[in-house]
Amino acid sequence: MKQKEQSRNFKKYGRMAAVAIFWLVVWQLVSMRIETKILFASPVSVFLKLGELIQTAVFWHSAAFSFLRIAAGFILALAAGSLLAVISAACTFLRELISPLMKLIKAVPVASFVILALLWVSSRNLSVLISVLMVLPVIYSNILQGILETDRRLLEMAKVFRVSLVRRVRYIYLPFVLPYLVSACSVGLGFCWKSGVAAEVIGIPNGSIGRQLYEAKLYLMTEDLFAWTFVIVAISVLFEKLIMAGIRCTVRKISQAGMRGSMARNPEQSDGKKCGENERAVKVQASPAPQIRVQNLSKSFSNQSVIDNLTLTFQAGRITCVMGQSGIGKTTLINLLMGLIKPDSGRIEGLENVGIAAVFQEDRLCEGLDALGNVALTAAPGVTAEQMLAALTEVGITEGTGKPVSEFSGGMKRRTAIVRAAYAQSRVVFLDEPFKGLDEERKEAVMDWLARHVAGKTVVLITHEESEVRKLNAVRVNMK
Secondary structure, eight states: OHHHHHHHHHHHHHHHHHHHHHHHHHHHHHHHHHOOTTTOOOHHHHHHHHHHHHTSHHHHHHHHHHHHHHHHHHHHHHHHHHHHHHHHHHOHHHHHHHHHHHHHHHHSOHHHHHHHHTTTSOGGGHHHHHHHHHHHHHHHHHHHHHHHTSOHHHHHHHHHHTOOHHHHIIIIIHHHHHHHHHHHHHHHHHHHHHHHHHHHHHHOOTTSHHHHHHHHHHTTOHHHHHHHHHHHHHHHHHHHHHHHHHHHHHHHHHHHHHHTTGGGSOGGGSTTOOHHHHHHHHHHHHSOOOOEEEEEEEEEETTEEEEEEEEEEEOTTSEEEEEOOTTSSHHHHHHHHHTSSOOSEEEEESOTTOOEEEEOSSOOOOTTSOHHHHHHHHBOTTOOHHHHHHHHHHTTOOOOSSSOGGGSOHHHHHHHHHHHHHHBSOSEEEEESTTTTOOHHHHHHHHHHHHHHTTTSEEEEEOSOHHHHHHTTOEEEEOO
8 A cells, every 4th residue: 555655656756857858958959949047047057046045145034024924924924814704694784895895906907006005114124014905905804705605504403512612613514624724735835925025026115035036037047037927926936835735633632532422421521611600510410300381382484384383292201203294394393392493483492401402303513533532522521431442332233432423324324313412411312214214123223222221201202103103102282
């Protein structure tokens, strides 16, 4: 395997070298054809000139001057764009307010900004401001899009299980946003250096690469012009490699943390939760299972009534199976009970300040985490990794760690979701057709396991199967 990888790398770098040599030959041939150094310098003369420049203090001072300012502009744009994107995602009004400004920045030519900016800032700091302006819309729009396209179903799951904000950001938002951030940085870094150097060429600050380019053009020093252009490209590529390597390292660490089941720590010691919050959580867990009362509940979608004046009672500490034909509103009822949607009228009693858990119609797992990581994400305080791994093994999942659930079969994902609900900090559990997709033998075993682990909790189960009612010794309720 290692030899194959080395062979692939050798071929890859060999092709890159061949391409570079091809274009150097083309460059040399064109320069020989023109035969005028003032119009077009040869690659040999350019690299000789570059060798001379590297030996001078002016070269290093100019390179450092431009690098520090343009790099600072990019970092400021990255920070400001990320912050604005997060705030805009949470506030629609602010998003609408900022949108015209970002479009304006994208549309206005760099030269116009440079000329206007010279009225406000000194030429020495001009490249910082211009770099920020050119990169800001790219960072902002990409990160905002990533946040807005984060899976709403996972966010609903986090809301139901009361996952902390820190964990939501780390394990739900970041996996969706990071690809957009990588793309934004890749594009933004190119804009950053082009616009920053252009600003220096116009502003002509002392000791900058832009000034060196301007003087090379002014005195027709084509070799110097080409050499400094090569320096700009080299520095920008190096900076891009460093930034992208840092981002990819962050992505890899986040992924590895999830794959190792790092969230399987005692939640009392993780995510910076305060002791008081954990004490309160334990009290919620220790409180008796509530009776849930639904009174005169109604819900319509697009003027189509789904639930009309429904009154039900779910007994405390018992499993209640809600049955009825498809389309009668069973899933709507469970979404109302979980607080994911609001009723048009009526009220729900008994769920105030009560921890709840759920198995949704969809599995709603964090695909990049392993099974242990998914269960640990919502696990009650005090539940250990060993306990969760043992539970996963009991339901037939022996690959609890090291393998992302994205590689699981449908049945394995379903069983992981069931274990997650059973080990969550809750006194109420909502199950929306939790056993679908399981073969009969596996289904029987999982039902037995679940019945033991939700004993004493108030459980609402949506099902079409009479056998599940009997197996779980459940109270049956028919929706009409």
